[in-house]
Amino acid sequence: MTSRQRHEARAPLVLSIFGTFAVIFFVLPLLALAVRVPWSSLVDVLGNEATTEALVLSIMTSVITTLIAVVFGVPLAWLLARSSMPGRQTIRAICTLSMVLPPVVAGVALLASLGRRGVVGQLLDDWIGLRLPFTMPAVVIAQLFVAMPFLVLTVESGFARSSTAVEEAARTLGASPWYVFSRVTVPATRSAILAGAVLTWARALGEFGATITFAGNFPGATRTLPIATYLALETNVDDALLISMLMVILSLVILVALRGRWIGAIGGER
Amino acid sequence: MTLVADVRRRIGSLQLDASFSVGRGETVAIVGPNGAGKTSLLRTIAGLAAVDEGRIAWDGSVWDESASGAFVSPEQRPIAYVFQDHALFHHLTALDNVAFGLRASGMGRREARTRARAVLEVVGGLKLERRMPSELSGGESQMVAIARALATEPQLMLFDEPFAALDTSARAEARRLFMSMANPSMSRVLVTHDAVEALTLADRIVAIEGGSIVQIGTPSVLLATPRSHFVAEILGLNALSGQLRGDQLSIGSMSLTVGAHEALDGNVIAIIRPRSVSLHQTRPEGSPRNVWSTSVTAVDRTTDRVRVQLGAPLNIAVEVTPAGFDALHTEVGAELWASVKASEVAVHPA
Numbered sequence: 001m002t003s004r005q006r007h008e009a010r011a012p013l014v015l016s017i018f019g020t021f022a023v024i025f026f027v028l029p030l031l032a033l034a035v036r037v038p039w040s041s042l043v044d045v046l047g048n049e050a051t052t053e054a055l056v057l058s059i060m061t062s063v064i065t066t067l068i069a070v071v072f073g074v075p076l077a078w079l080l081a082r083s084s085m086p087g088r089q090t091i092r093a094i095c096t097l098s099m100v101l102p103p104v105v106a107g108v109a110l111l112a113s114l115g116r117r118g119v120v121g122q123l124l125d126d127w128i129g130l131r132l133p134f135t136m137p138a139v140v141i142a143q144l145f146v147a148m149p150f151l152v153l154t155v156e157s158g159f160a161r162s163s164t165a166v167e168e169a170a171r172t173l174g175a176s177p178w179y180v181f182s183r184v185t186v187p188a189t190r191s192a193i194l195a196g197a198v199l200t201w202a203r204a205l206g207e208f209g210a211t212i213t214f215a216g217n218f219p220g221a222t223r224t225l226p227i228a229t230y231l232a233l234e235t236n237v238d239d240a241l242l243i244s245m246l247m248v249i250l251s252l253v254i255l256v257a258l259r260g261r262w263i264g265a266i267g268g269e270r
Numbered sequence: 271m272t273l274v275a276d277v278r279r280r281i282g283s284l285q286l287d288a289s290f291s292v293g294r295g296e297t298v299a300i301v302g303p304n305g306a307g308k309t310s311l312l313r314t315i316a317g318l319a320a321v322d323e324g325r326i327a328w329d330g331s332v333w334d335e336s337a338s339g340a341f342v343s344p345e346q347r348p349i350a351y352v353f354q355d356h357a358l359f360h361h362l363t364a365l366d367n368v369a370f371g372l373r374a375s376g377m378g379r380r381e382a383r384t385r386a387r388a389v390l391e392v393v394g395g396l397k398l399e400r401r402m403p404s405e406l407s408g409g410e411s412q413m414v415a416i417a418r419a420l421a422t423e424p425q426l427m428l429f430d431e432p433f434a435a436l437d438t439s440a441r442a443e444a445r446r447l448f449m450s451m452a453n454p455s456m457s458r459v460l461v462t463h464d465a466v467e468a469l470t471l472a473d474r475i476v477a478i479e480g481g482s483i484v485q486i487g488t489p490s491v492l493l494a495t496p497r498s499h500f501v502a503e504i505l506g507l508n509a510l511s512g513q514l515r516g517d518q519l520s521i522g523s524m525s526l527t528v529g530a531h532e533a534l535d536g537n538v539i540a541i542i543r544p545r546s547v548s549l550h551q552t553r554p555e556g557s558p559r560n561v562w563s564t565s566v567t568a569v570d571r572t573t574d575r576v577r578v579q580l581g582a583p584l585n586i587a588v589e590v591t592p593a594g595f596d597a598l599h600t601e602v603g604a605e606l607w608a609s610v611k612a613s614e615v616a617v618h619p620a
Contacts, residue, residue, distance in 0.1 A: 168344075168353075173370055173418065174345045
């Protein structure tokens with residue numbers, strides 16, 4: 001028994017070597033970033049109006065995106081997990097395609113639909129004079145398009161995993177379907193919803209390709225932190241390093257703060 | 271009759287085909303082995319599943335009818351369901367679990383909690399009100415589940431193996447609670463695989479096997495005339511009709527001393543588990559137990575037990591281990607002695 005356990009506990013050498021390389025691969029860029037960051041000019045960059053503008057815009061749009069994703073993504077996830085609607089597999093594939101699509105392609109698709117000459121965009125312009133591209137709402141739309149699938153998939157698996165027994169109990173106690181959903185299903189899957197929201201937020205915060213394609217690059221309106229970083233790289237590398245570090249820290253803080261529940265929900269603990 | 275159910279439903283390879291009724295205030299037990307379709311039948315009555323063919327009606331109003339397509343969803347049926355695993359809401363306190371049905375029907379939080387507290391008190395679980403379900407023992411969580419069901423004042427209460435998950439002491443407590451709940455305006459359907467539960471808790475028993483009903487009757491009718499080998503088999507125990515006077519039980523010419531009981535003097539059903547009877551080659555000495563001389567009429571041997579059928583004066587089955595049986599050096603037709611402790615003879619009102 002003991003020898004068997006020891007045998008199982010020791011990882012095969014090949015796996016250890018390759019796994020270690022993978023770790024180095026992830027750690028090295030972060031370390032290099034931290035080493036290269038000109039910490040002394042931190043205050044200067046943070047005081048820089050253009051940077052704060054981008055920071056505020058990024059946080060604002062990513063939070064709005066997350067909220068909208070929850071409002072629409074949770075119902076979609078429920079339909080995918082629990083309803084018997086026809087063509088669920090196809091609908092799931094279409095609604096999560098943007099996850100694997102190159103973000104630039106997602107941006108082009110958004111331009112084709114909601115751009116000024118787009119299928120729907122032209123109608124919006126003609127009827128109510130609404131032009132989405134190169135506005136802040138366009139940033140949110142671009143983020144939503146690529147980030148919401150993370151929420152849908154996470155929450156769907158949460159719904160699929162959570163027991164239907166308590167929902168049945170609620171129904172026999174006289175609860176309407178909406179009451180069951182809001183008072184039983186959502187509390188029972190809140191860790192999955194939280195995990196999905198965090199993933200969505202992180203993806204939205206980092207969105208670059210679809211945003212610059214569809215929403216463009218206007219300071220204060222559509223120039224988010226990732227875009228600002230990319231631009232800074234061409235003019236002032238130190239700024240780019242600092243903004244990058246800023247985003248690493250921001251993501252790390254959120255990840256660590258939610259670690260327990262996040263891992264629990266993704267790993268299927270609850 | 272209040273509930274009239276004619277359920278035909280296919281569940282995987284099982285064809286459920288059962289017609290029975292439940293009167294107002296009546297307690298009906300559905301008994302059968304695992305996989306017989308008991309829970310499926312109960313779920314269909316609750317509306318958690320629909321009949322493929324057939325009809326379920328309550329007080330003349332149709333709940334489920336294949337011919338017309340009528341279907342009343344579970345939340346609109348005046349029922350409550352006690353689940354085998356209790357299915358408590360883990361994010362709510364015991365009190366809010368009990369108040370859930372009242373809140374769902376639109377009652378304000380304060381009033382619902384006041385009412386829930388009163389129901390918890392009735393079942394003896396008021397001290398649990400602030401606990402979360404994860405902090406409750408099996409028996410306590412059962413108590414909360416029953417209170418939660420009772421709080422909605424159902425006309426029909428459905429129980430799925432309510433005592434199966436409980437330990438012995440919690441089970442006795444839960445059985446007492448179940449019996450004290452009897453109410454002339456509330457009908458109950460109890461699903462169980464335990465024959466003693468069915469015999470002692472129900473007014474009538476529906477015995478079911480492979481999805482079909484094999485017998486319906488009162489406990490005494492089923493005991494006296496088990497209509498199929500199966501009914502006798504699921505009963506599995508020795509159930510005997512007799513007359514009780516004090517702690518003395520007369521069964522035919524036999525007289526047995528019984529243990530603590532709730533039955534009154536008069537006609538009773540005595541239950542003796544086959545494993546609780548001991549067999550001896552010679553008369554056992556110096557023991558206050560019930561001892562009698564008898565003969566072996568049949569022996570049924572399997573790998574892990576031997577079932578010995580005894581003849582007059584008490585026709586009962588006894589189960590012993592193969593080693594124990596071999597040590598007796600006995601065979602069909604041989605004489606031997608049998609004994610049973612008074613505490614192992616359970617009596618219930620007939």
